[in-house]
Amino acid sequence: MRILVLGGTWFLGKEIVFGALGRGWEVTTFNRGRSGPDIPGVNAIHGDRTALGDLRRLSAAGPWDAVLDTSSSELPPRDVLLAARALAGQVDRWVHISTVSVYADWPHHPLTEASPLLDCPPDADDTFGFTGPDGSPTKYGFQKAGGERAVSEALGGRVVFLRPGVILGPGEYVGRLPWWLARAARGGRILAPSPAERRIQPVDVRDVAAFALDQAADLSAGGAFNVAHPEGLTFVEFVTACLTATGGAGRPLWAAADDLDRHGVKQWTEMPLWRTHAGVWAVDPSRAVAAGLRCRPLLETIADTWAWLQADGRPVEHPRWAEHGIAPEKEAKILASLSGAN
Numbered sequence: 001m002r003i004l005v006l007g008g009t010w011f012l013g014k015e016i017v018f019g020a021l022g023r024g025w026e027v028t029t030f031n032r033g034r035s036g037p038d039i040p041g042v043n044a045i046h047g048d049r050t051a052l053g054d055l056r057r058l059s060a061a062g063p064w065d066a067v068l069d070t071s072s073s074e075l076p077p078r079d080v081l082l083a084a085r086a087l088a089g090q091v092d093r094w095v096h097i098s099t100v101s102v103y104a105d106w107p108h109h110p111l112t113e114a115s116p117l118l119d120c121p122p123d124a125d126d127t128f129g130f131t132g133p134d135g136s137p138t139k140y141g142f143q144k145a146g147g148e149r150a151v152s153e154a155l156g157g158r159v160v161f162l163r164p165g166v167i168l169g170p171g172e173y174v175g176r177l178p179w180w181l182a183r184a185a186r187g188g189r190i191l192a193p194s195p196a197e198r199r200i201q202p203v204d205v206r207d208v209a210a211f212a213l214d215q216a217a218d219l220s221a222g223g224a225f226n227v228a229h230p231e232g233l234t235f236v237e238f239v240t241a242c243l244t245a246t247g248g249a250g251r252p253l254w255a256a257a258d259d260l261d262r263h264g265v266k267q268w269t270e271m272p273l274w275r276t277h278a279g280v281w282a283v284d285p286s287r288a289v290a291a292g293l294r295c296r297p298l299l300e301t302i303a304d305t306w307a308w309l310q311a312d313g314r315p316v317e318h319p320r321w322a323e324h325g326i327a328p329e330k331e332a333k334i335l336a337s338l339s340g341a342n
């Protein structure tokens with residue numbers, strides 16, 4: 001197999017490269033050379049995917065059996081369209097990493113792949129879309145939905161869309177699991193969102209990568225796949241696993257959503273992975289599971305992420321890291337006002 005990874009130096013793209021090399025595949029990567037070093041063993045081509053000249057230079061290095069596009073999280077549809085059109089003649093099939101945010105109903109209602117998508121033209125620029133007052137829908141979701149349409153327009157049926165929810169694991173730069181791990185390591189009373197039995201379904205980056213590579217090898221199922229953990233784990237299992245992994249001697253205080261809201265705790269960022277909308281963790285991954293998605297137990301993801309943080313820390317400074325987690329003084333104030341409640 002000969003594949004082209006758009007990206008390939010950062011989080012998911014990097015895991016896809018490691019996985020492909022492990023399968024003995026020939027790998028070309030394409031990025032600007034800013035986000036990390038090239039992985040030894042790849043044919044690394046540097047350039048900007050928003051520049052037609054760079055895309056033409058890249059295209060000349062083809063053909064490939066498959067392209068895996070991991071680098072379109074911040075690109076408007078028209079730039080996705082530019083790359084898809086420039087490469088369409090040099091590639092058999094395209095595995096496009098999209099997101100659950102493309103669904104109009106996320107995070108309000110349970111989702112399958114048949115759920116309606118946000119509407120965004122395939123040639124939209126970066127001004128298209130909006131973020132609602134409660135954080136849904138998101139401009140990001142509109143832009144990614146337009147990106148899907150752009151790839152379909154250029155590749156027709158030779159494309160598969162993977163729609164992950166939250167991706168965790170070693171190399172995570174967003175700072176969700178790293179924050180919970182650091183908080184557990186600090187110990188003491190830990191503010192946590194009740195109900196403790198709420199189930200969450202993030203996926204391990206290595207499992208998303210393996211599924212993406214399976215799809216690159218055989219696109220026969222086609223279409224779109226929700227990529228979420230089929231079993232997930234409960235919040236209490238999550239916090240306990242963070243304490244176990246870090247050896248932290250902490251004890252959670254489970255606070256009701258109303259109490260957290262009253263104290264102005266921001267869902268999703270200040271309390272990472274906590275969001276009260278009914279559909280946030282109700283993403284049905286059964287189509288992907290039937291097509292071969294295998295998700296490791298999340299306890300392994302948590303332990304391996306702590307091991308990565310201990311060994312490497314975070315790969316590069318990333319603005320999203322600082323958005324996550326509650327300030328210790330604010331947490332202490334809330335804990336003091338709630339102590340005795342549970």
Ligand SMILES: NC(=O)c1ccc[n+]([C@@H]2O[C@H](COP(=O)([O-])OP(=O)(O)OC[C@H]3O[C@@H](n4cnc5c(N)ncnc54)[C@H](OP(=O)(O)O)[C@@H]3O)[C@@H](O)[C@H]2O)c1
Pocket residue numbers: 006007008009010011012013030031032033034035036047048049050069070071072073074097098099100163164165166167168174
């Ligand atoms: N993280 C999550 O929880 C999550 C959840 C759902 C879906 N997703 C999706 O998963 C995909 C992968 O996300 P990610 O966070 O691993 O990667 P990412 O931030 O989308 O992409 C980073 C990679 O793309 C390259 N890149 C960025 N802009 C480029 C440009 N203009 N030209 C060429 N290369 C460029 C970067 O290298 P250089 O900077 O060196 O160019 C780097 O290798 C994304 O499509 C994202 O939307 C992520």
